[in-house]
Amino acid sequence: MTTVIYAVLILGALAVVFGAVLAFAAKKFAVEKDPRQEAIAEILPGANCGGCGFAGCSAYADAIVTSGARTNACVPGGNATAGKIAEIMGVQAEETERCVAQVKCSGTTGHMKKKLIYSGIPDCNAAMQLGGGSGANGCPYGCLGYGSCVKACPFDAIYLKDGIAHVDHEKCKGCMTCASVCPKGIIIKVPYAADITVACSSKDPGRVLRNYCDLGCLACHICEKICEYDAIRVIDGRAVIDYTKCVSCGKCATKCPRKLIRDARLNLENEE
Amino acid sequence: MSFTGILSIALGAILVENFILVQFLGICPFMGVSRKMDTALGMGIAVIFVMALASIFCYLVNLILVPLHLEFLQTLAFVLIIASLVQFVEMFLQKAIPSLYEALGIYLPLITTNCAVLGVVLLNVQKNYSFIESVVYGITGGIGFLVAIVLFASVRERLEFAEYPKAFEGFPIALVSAGLIALAFMGFSGLRVW
Numbered sequence: 001m002t003t004v005i006y007a008v009l010i011l012g013a014l015a016v017v018f019g020a021v022l023a024f025a026a027k028k029f030a031v032e033k034d035p036r037q038e039a040i041a042e043i044l045p046g047a048n049c050g051g052c053g054f055a056g057c058s059a060y061a062d063a064i065v066t067s068g069a070r071t072n073a074c075v076p077g078g079n080a081t082a083g084k085i086a087e088i089m090g091v092q093a094e095e096t097e098r099c100v101a102q103v104k105c106s107g108t109t110g111h112m113k114k115k116l117i118y119s120g121i122p123d124c125n126a127a128m129q130l131g132g133g134s135g136a137n138g139c140p141y142g143c144l145g146y147g148s149c150v151k152a153c154p155f156d157a158i159y160l161k162d163g164i165a166h167v168d169h170e171k172c173k174g175c176m177t178c179a180s181v182c183p184k185g186i187i188i189k190v191p192y193a194a195d196i197t198v199a200c201s202s203k204d205p206g207r208v209l210r211n212y213c214d215l216g217c218l219a220c221h222i223c224e225k226i227c228e229y230d231a232i233r234v235i236d237g238r239a240v241i242d243y244t245k246c247v248s249c250g251k252c253a254t255k256c257p258r259k260l261i262r263d264a265r266l267n268l269e270n271e272e
Numbered sequence: 273m274s275f276t277g278i279l280s281i282a283l284g285a286i287l288v289e290n291f292i293l294v295q296f297l298g299i300c301p302f303m304g305v306s307r308k309m310d311t312a313l314g315m316g317i318a319v320i321f322v323m324a325l326a327s328i329f330c331y332l333v334n335l336i337l338v339p340l341h342l343e344f345l346q347t348l349a350f351v352l353i354i355a356s357l358v359q360f361v362e363m364f365l366q367k368a369i370p371s372l373y374e375a376l377g378i379y380l381p382l383i384t385t386n387c388a389v390l391g392v393v394l395l396n397v398q399k400n401y402s403f404i405e406s407v408v409y410g411i412t413g414g415i416g417f418l419v420a421i422v423l424f425a426s427v428r429e430r431l432e433f434a435e436y437p438k439a440f441e442g443f444p445i446a447l448v449s450a451g452l453i454a455l456a457f458m459g460f461s462g463l464r465v466w
Contacts, residue, residue, distance in 0.1 A: 002344070003340075003341065006340045006342060007342055007345055010336060010337065010340065010345070010349075010398065011345065011349065014349060014352055014353070015352065018352065018353070021356070022356060022360060022363075023357055024359050025359075025363045025364070026363060029363040029364055029366065029368075030367075031367055031370075033365050058374065062440065063314065099394035121433045122433075122435060125431055126433070151432075158463070176300035261443060
């Protein structure tokens with residue numbers, strides 16, 4: 001009988017002591033959190049993609065509340081999330097334009113010459129160590145096709161096809177995590193609504209480019225001349241579209257001798 | 273208490289009887305937090321901390337239990353102590369090192385039910401260790417955990433870039449490599465500080 005009493009007493013005493021210590025610690029080490037921060041963190045998609053420019057979703061929620069970060073910085077969440085955050089913070093919602101990533105290269109297998117046969121680690125950044133710092137590609141600017149961006153994408157929106165990376169526009173949220181891992185820096189942000197895209201990043205003049213790629217931009221300036229809106233220009237040896245001016249008329253796409261100015265509407269028709 | 277005695281306990285806890293790779297205790301955080309080196313390191317340090325504290329407090333509580341012939345309460349009391357300790361450490365970390373707190377996430381509360389921690393304190397009692405021996409066993413047991421999880425994390429970081437069959441992606445290949453590391457640790461069995 002005494003054993004039972006001792007057992008109850010000892011365990012009871014231990015429990016009381018620990019309970020008291022924990023209660024004290026809860027007061028002493030209490031972290032005051034703004035309830036709005038938790039509410040915002042709950043709304044955010046939780047992909048921790050870093051598209052907003054902060055370390056992750058909770059870091060962004062913290063920045064909104066404590067240092068007044070923009071409420072529309074969440075790219076995957078888009079307007080819906082921005083609206084909810086603005087509601088919590090009691091400010092006017094700012095509009096965001098949906099953007100997607102685009103891989104600016106069309107050098108598919110067979111069209112772009114290879115400098116060497118690479119059989120090392122299947123990773124673009126590892127491949128970059130070889131071939132004079134530009135990988136196995138003949139083109140110093142083109143997609144290496146080892147899929148570092150595919151691995152980095154938190155939304156599973158990039159895939160490899162014919163030796164280069166492609167972006168699935170429906171899955172892409174425009175966080176641009178892929179662009180940060182691409183050693184060639186050829187993944188850019190374009191508006192989701194944009195129909196016309198240029199798929200080449202080469203800065204070499206046409207006569208040099210012809211040596212290694214059948215499809216790249218020759219900097220022939222035809223698109224520049226035909227555009228009525230001054231929206232496409234040849235800068236650094238390749239065509240670049242200014243999406244604030246482009247009206248998606250599609251004229252440049254029809255006249256491009258290399259067919260690397262793509263009109264998404266035409267592609268759809270072709271596929272059908 | 274001789275120096276060689278301490279050394280043999282330390283060597284035993286870190287290599288010969290490594291909690292994870294030889295005794296197979298505490299596998300949950302071993303698999304869960306070993307994806308990246310940083311978090312593995314944080315988890316290892318947290319375990320060292322909790323194991324050392326648990327050894328100290330459980331030894332003291334055991335001093336009360338034994339004279340009253342309440343040894344049968346050991347497991348119960350130790351679980352209570354570890355649970356409170358982890359709660360305390362969690363509160364402390366949240367205040368003092370928020371980044372580590374966020375990195376550990378769900379795994380810090382999981383140390384509560386980590387059998388490696390309970391294993392240390394129960395083995396301390398079983399082996400009749402003195403106070404200093406208990407503390408040494410606790411700390412070195414934690415260091416053994418740290419060594420194992422850091423080794424494993426570095427292997428897993430390399431696995432990211434390796435090519436292996438689709439069916440092995442993710443956890444299967446991790447389990448296979450954990451088994452291989454455990455096999456390697458079998459080489460330490462029989463190692464002894466005379």
